[in-house]
Amino acid sequence: AQSVTQLDSQVPVFEEAPVELRCNYSSSVSVYLFWYVQYPNQGLQLLLKYLSGSTLVKGINGFEAEFNKSQTSFHLRKPSVHISDTAEYFCAVIRLTGGGNKLTFGTGTQLKVEL
Amino acid sequence: ETGVTQTPRHLVMGMTNKKSLKCEQHLGHNAMYWYKQSAKKPLELMFVYNFKEQTENNSVPSRFSPECPNSSHLFLHLHTLQPEDSALYLCASSQGAGAADTQYFGPGTRLTVL
Numbered sequence: 001a002q003s004v005t006q007l008d009s010q011v012p013v014f015e016e017a018p019v020e021l022r023c024n025y026s027s028s029v030s031v032y033l034f035w036y037v038q039y040p041n042q043g044l045q046l047l048l049k050y051l052s053g054s055t056l057v058k059g060i061n062g063f064e065a066e067f068n069k070s071q072t073s074f075h076l077r078k079p080s081v082h083i084s085d086t087a088e089y090f091c092a093v094i095r096l097t098g099g100g101n102k103l104t105f106g107t108g109t110q111l112k113v114e115l
Numbered sequence: 116e117t118g119v120t121q122t123p124r125h126l127v128m129g130m131t132n133k134k135s136l137k138c139e140q141h142l143g144h145n146a147m148y149w150y151k152q153s154a155k156k157p158l159e160l161m162f163v164y165n166f167k168e169q170t171e172n173n174s175v176p177s178r179f180s181p182e183c184p185n186s187s188h189l190f191l192h193l194h195t196l197q198p199e200d201s202a203l204y205l206c207a208s209s210q211g212a213g214a215a216d217t218q219y220f221g222p223g224t225r226l227t228v229l
Binding site for chain 2: 004032036041042043044045046049051090092094095096100101102103104105106107108
C-alpha cells in the first residue's frame with residue numbers, strides 16, 4: 001500500500017516571503033512524484049514532477065521541489081510568493097511496480113498569501 | 116486552459132434522478148479518467164479508460180456508470196445517488212496510460228445530491 005501525507009492543511013504566508021509545503025510518502029516500491037495546484041473553481045494543473053535524475057526539480061511559476069529518498073519526502077518550495085499563488089496544492093505519487101498510472105493524492109495544503 | 120472540458124459545471128439532482136456528466140478532451144490523448152474530490156478527503160480515482168477500454172474500476176458503486184464512446188469523450192451516468200455522493204467530479208486525460216504520462220484535468224462538475 002502507499003500513502004501520501006501533507007501535514008499542513010493550511011499555510012498562511014505574507015507576500016514576497018518564502019514558503020515550503022511539506023509532502024511525505026510511504027511506498028514499498030519506487031515511485032514517481034508530482035505536485036498539482038488547484039485554483040478556485042478550476043481543475044488541477046501540474047506544477048512539476050520527479051521521474052528520475054536530478055533530485056531538484058523546477059516547475060512552473062517559480063516553484064521547485066526536492067526529492068529526498070532517505071526521508072521519503074518531496075517538499076515544494078518557492079523563494080518569494082505572490083498573491084496569485086493563493087490556491088490549494090496537492091502532492092501525489094504513482095507506484096512504479098503494479099501501479100499503472102494510478103495517482104494517489106494527499107489531502108492538500110491550502111496556501112493563503114496575504115499582503 | 117481548454118484542453119479538457121466538462122459539462123455541466125454545476126448539477127443539483129434528487130436521489131431518484133438520472134443525469135450524466137460529460138467530459139471532452141481536445142489534446143489527442145488516448146487515456147481518460149474520472150476522479151471524485153470530496154471535502155477534506157484526498158482525490159479518489161474512480162475509473163480509467165485507455166483506447167476506449169476500461170482498465171480500472173476502483174471499487175465504485177454501480178450507481179455510477181462510465182461510458183467512453185471514443186478516445187475524446189467520457190461520460191459518467193448517475194442514477195439513484197446518495198447525499199454522500201455530493202462532490203466535485205474531475206475528468207482527466209493523458210497521452211498514454213503509463214506512469215510517466217502527465218494527466219491533464221478539466222475544471223470539474225460540482226454535484227449536489229439532495
